[in-house]
Amino acid sequence: SDTFIAAVYEHAVILPDPTDKPVSPDDALALMNKNMDVLEGAIKEAAQQGAHIIVTPEDGIYGWQFTRESIYPYLEDIPAPVVNWIPCTDPSRFGPAPVQERLSCMARNNSIYVVANIGDKKPCNSSDPGCPSDGRYQYNTDVVFDPEGKLVARYHKYNLFTTETQFNYPKEPEAVTFETPFGKFGIFTCFDILFHEPAVVLVSKMQVDTVLFPTAWMNVLPFLTAVEFHSAWAMGMRVNLLAANTHKTSLAMTGSGIYAPDGARTYSYNMKTEDGHLLIAELDAHPCLSPASPPAVSWSSYALSVKRLSQDDRDFKGIIFHDQFTFTELTKPGGNLTVCQKDLCCHLSYKMAGKRDDEVYVLGAFDGLHVVEGQYYLQICTLLKCKSTDLDTCGQPVETAETEFEMFSLSGTFGTNYVFPEVLYSGVQLAPGEFEVLNDGRLINKTKPTKPVVTVTLFGRWYENDHLKQDPQPAAFL
Numbered sequence: 344s345d346t347f348i349a350a351v352y353e354h355a356v357i358l359p360d361p362t363d364k365p366v367s368p369d370d371a372l373a374l375m376n377k378n379m380d381v382l383e384g385a386i387k388e389a390a391q392q393g394a395h396i397i398v399t400p401e402d403g404i405y406g407w408q409f410t411r412e413s414i415y416p417y418l419e420d421i422p423a424p425v426v427n428w429i430p431c432t433d434p435s436r437f438g439p440a441p442v443q444e445r446l447s448c449m450a451r452n453n454s455i456y457v458v459a460n461i462g463d464k465k466p467c468n469s470s471d472p473g474c475p476s477d478g479r480y481q482y483n484t485d486v487v488f489d490p491e492g493k494l495v496a497r498y499h500k501y502n503l504f505t506t507e508t509q510f511n512y513p514k515e516p517e518a519v520t521f522e523t524p525f526g527k528f529g530i531f532t533c534f535d536i537l538f539h540e541p542a543v544v545l546v547s548k549m550q551v552d553t554v555l556f557p558t559a560w561m562n563v564l565p566f567l568t569a570v571e572f573h574s575a576w577a578m579g580m581r582v583n584l585l586a587a588n589t590h591k592t593s594l595a596m597t598g599s600g601i602y603a604p605d606g607a608r609t610y611s612y613n614m615k616t617e618d619g620h621l622l623i624a625e626l627d628a629h630p631c632l633s634p635a636s637p638p639a640v641s642w643s644s645y646a647l648s649v650k651r652l653s654q655d656d657r658d659f660k661g662i663i664f665h666d667q668f669t670f671t672e673l674t675k676p677g678g679n680l681t682v683c684q685k686d687l688c689c690h691l692s693y694k695m696a697g698k699r700d701d702e703v704y705v706l707g708a709f710d711g712l713h714v715v716e717g718q719y720y721l722q723i724c725t726l727l728k729c730k731s732t733d734l735d736t737c738g739q740p741v742e743t744a745e746t747e748f749e750m751f752s753l754s755g756t757f758g759t760n761y762v763f764p765e766v767l768y769s770g771v772q773l774a775p776g777e778f779e780v781l782n783d784g785r786l787i788n789k790t791k792p793t794k795p796v797v798t799v800t801l802f803g804r805w806y807e808n809d810h811l812k813q814d815p816q817p818a819a820f821l
């Protein structure tokens with residue numbers, strides 16, 4: 344088919360009581376059934392509304408804050424999909440698997456693809472030099488059941504977040520794909536989206552049309568809020584992305600969406616209430632073949648042609664999410680500005696509807712290694728509102744603004760082809776259809792921005808440099 348209907352469910356997960364001691368398998372299943380009761384309601388509703396596939400969040404069935412031991416009763420042995428298994432009709436073929444059985448039946452009874460995140464356990468012994476001392480591998484795992492209830496995909500999360508000490512890293516990254524009547528699908532989980540493997544491999548080498556993305560994403564302004572970064576990744580990579588986040592406002596976890604290369608089809612961001620939310624939208628099955636699909640971008644082409652007027656004397660430093668940026672202030676209601684850091688120069692042309700005395704904006708550049716909660720090379724050009732008129736606050740998280748822009752055009756001398764374009768309006772709102780990236784690498788508004796601007800950013804990931812990362816210091820040397 345040319346199009347299909349996608350659903351994502353942002354789920355307010357029911358958490359187990361925090362404990363280091365493992366609960367009984369019955370208690371673990373009772374908690375998981377409570378979450379699956381809620382997910383089943385969303386799956387039924389999505390199917391009734393015609394959805395072909397639904398994505399549910401990372402940790403959406405058992406929550407978090409586990410030790411390696413305390414998660415064990417929640418795990419099941421998940422076989423590779425090659426076994427052709429429908430757990431709903433043959434539940435005990437590979438030992439007890441009540442969670443897989445129930446997910447499979449939800450898919451089968453509602454004739455819909457169901458994507459969920461659960462835990463896999465794989466016994467091992469001393470013949471395997473990597474086998475953990477407790478005799479098992481434990482993996483953070485996504486599963487996909489087709490509309491017959493057959494297990495068609497199993498993916499072990501490769502880039503575990505720093506807090507996930509209950510799980511093992513898979514030895515190799517897996518590029519997991521499956522074909523459907525509405526395009527080729529790939530899958531990865533949460534923190535994976537910041538890295539080359541498997542995320543970029545799925546798109547560039549395996550040529551998937553749509554990525555399934557269960558996540559438990561804590562929002563970090565100004566660049567790494569879920570709806571902002573995930574929609575930008577879909578645009579930069581030119582694929583559909585179905586992002587289902589966990590909902591827990593005390594951890595800043597909210598923000599799910601159905602994203603296409605030309606912008607969000609639908610999204611939700613809700614820091615006000617603790618309820619779940621179902622999103623449904625129609626997508627192109629093959630977005631790269633669509634007439635709306637943009638041609639390849641030469642990211643540095645425009646910026647390299649700009650002649651720089653000397654203005655370094657007005658630059659100053661500031662911190663954004665632990666990284667030291669170089670900033671320059673937008674002192675006039677409109678004009679052209681440049682700021683550079685190392686090899687990256689960022690150019691901005693802009694016009695405000697009116698320059699306000701109570702709000703300050705800066706143009707910023709960062710070219711270097713981010714080292715907190717994981718290490719990754721970044722090249723970032725950004726126009727952002729400072730928290731107050733004190734320049735020392737530039738880079739601190741800001742959610743609202745009053746300044747209206749007539750136009751903006753942001754570009755940079757990027758050394759990477761992987762640049763994710765973000766536009767965030769006041770109130771953590773996206774701007775679908777209101778901006779575009781030109782072939783020469785300029786991020787521009789298409790129409791006059793309909794809301795005040797908080798951030799306009801070109802977020803570049805320089806994967807090619809990641810091999811230069813330092814190994815973390817052994818504890819003895821700290």
Ligand SMILES: NC(=O)CCCC[C@@H]1SC[C@@H]2NC(=O)N[C@@H]21
Nearest residue numbers: 504533534559560561562563567
């Ligand atoms: N569940 C995960 O894999 C972790 C979520 C990723 C969170 C993103 S990555 C860098 C930022 N740090 C955060 O706390 N949130 C952002």
